[in-house]
Amino acid sequence: MAEQAEIMRDVVVVGGGAAGLSAALTLARSRRRVTVVDAGAPRNASTEGVHGLLALDGLSPLELLRRGRDEVTRYGGEIISAEVSDVSCTSLGFAVMMRDGGVLHGRRLLIATGLVDELPEIPALRERWGRDVLHCPYCHGWEVRDRRIGVLATGPMSVHQALLFRQLSDDVRFFSNDHDLGDQNRAKLDALGIPVIPGGVSRLEIVDDRLTGVRLNDDRIVEVEALAVAPRMVARAEVFANIGIRPTPHPAGSFIAADSTGRTSVTGVWVAGNSVDLSAQVGAAAADGARAAAHINADLVAEDTDRAVARRSGAETVR
Structure with a gap:
């Protein structure tokens, strides 16, 4: 993981479920340098099949994720199996720390960690x-x-x-x-x-x-x-506390608040899937990831364009 810290990603996605992989696929197809960090604990792992997902009804949740990972890496996206322990802000974006000691740096951060079902103790x-x-x-x-x-x-x-x-x-x-x-x-x-x-x-x-x-x-x-x-559904948000992300209480649990594009109140941070929508099924979570990714890419395009204009203006002034 040592060399990973030297690479600045455009986007680091925390969470490799339907929302995170869909976002990574959209970003990779836009030629963004994107890395997904996934702890390998999908919420629906115990379920035999994903239902209500058009053209894929009944597919095993683990097979769905396997296909999604293959698609992301086919377009140059990166997937790392690791558990995130902390996230901090830097002058260029964000540092994502893993429990194994590795660090990833990204200009933007997408939270797609989903939620935890808190069940009655029966x-x-x-x-x-x-x-x-x-x-x-x-x-x-x-x-x-x-x-x-x-x-x-x-x-x-x-x-x-x-x-x-x-x-x-x-x-x-x-x-x-x-x-x-x-x-x-x-x-x-x-x-x-x-x-x-x-x-x-x-x-x-x-x-x-x-x-x-x-x-x-x-x-x-x-x-x-x-x-x-009906379990109490709680957003996985603990590791983002240091950058100002805190869950919002809900009668059914908690979620991470965001606007209609997935943009949170913290600059440079988006959220998608069950982290922001407790009721989202797999198809809705995937669509939410793709939508957030499109807005993240547009935000990066705007920033890159502004920098290019500033560089060009500076060069013309020197001449």
Whole structure:
């Protein structure tokens, strides 16, 4: 990594998911020197397939990333497998430090680190995440259609989640998990025939490597074949604190605020994908990365042009 520090990149992309790779592809095709730093921990790694992605529906998430990396490097982009430990501002842009001691320098920085799903501490829940415990009806709903679906109350999005899954199955039940629903939410569930199961949840019942039910604190078991859980979604932003990037609280977690182009409040820093949009699916995250990359490239073009004009004006003055 020693020689990497001597190279000034146009853009350093932190995060090699759909948003980061899509941005890198756009930048590399614009003949920008771009490096993606990726820690290799994709959010959807436990999922069998990416769904709702036009022409690639059902493709393995890991295969999607492999193809994306190949496309980026084909156009001259660079991908480094490493974990970023800190980022600082320099006179020319940014220094990105890795835990292995390496340093990358870039004129612009794109944050595409995604988010972390904070799940309830219920035995067996995390192990089933992305399989028969899921959260997004658009990503996984078709795969559990017409099954017995439970929805676990975790916060303000849970009732809305139940209404969405009711579109996919006539057999949906809502586990209140000792949350207070309020009269309005209960009326919505009643109107759609979604029974509310009172009481706290103690664990999930797994038989032959499949979800069969939810055990309540009073030892009752309610049969389900899939369980929808709205996690708290938290933007991965810790390593950017030293340059002034801090997450903005949201009822569902936190995100990194930016304008419509992905430009943050910190000069030279953009953000794309789930870091800025908690609800973005893979296709939307990829599109967001491409859009941010186009604006970053335009910003670099403007800066390079201004420098060229200044140099030319200086040369003419000397003559």
